[in-house]
Amino acid sequence: MGYWLMKSEPDVFGIDDLERVGVEPWEGVRNYQARNMMRDEMKKGDLAFFYHSNTTVPGIVGVLRIHREGYPDDAAFDPDHNYYDPKSDPDNPRWYRVDVAFEEKFSEVLPLSWLKQQPELSDSPLVRKGNRLSILPVTEAQWRFIMEHAHRR
DNA sequence: GCCAACGTTGGC
DNA sequence: GCCAACGTTGGC
Incomplete structure (x- = not known):
């Protein structure tokens, strides 16, 4: 089973939004490395930390589960969409997404500042x-x- | 709002 | 294929 961390800005889509809707397409990723992981490596049932970026206290706020494996990101084909990319062709899609499902919200944020202090995490790209x-x-x-x-707090 | 880090684009 | 210019991310 694979483990991941996925970032989102809570002003755009946060853990509370995911808890409300239950399942959500993780669209709009426009980076090849991240695309490759979604398209090739993420498996149904894998777990991922939900990370809030660009906010007052950036950090890990909960857990989600991969609900559907990588498939083309339709948003890239829609000229009216924020995530439109004219270079992505439905016959040869450039961008992929997965569907994620809410799993758990932590009682408190695990702040990036705390994560950075943990020797156990010093090897993480995060x-x-x-x-x-x-x-x-x-x-x-x-x-x-x-x-x-997260569960000790 | 600033800015460092980094990815992408496009001219040559 | 190089690399400067540009755009974006994201912490602070």
């Missing part, structure tokens, strides 16, 4: 400077470490 990837792999050890702390 805490490395200048990381801008919106989807990151998480190791099983890192997953367990973070989950323990």
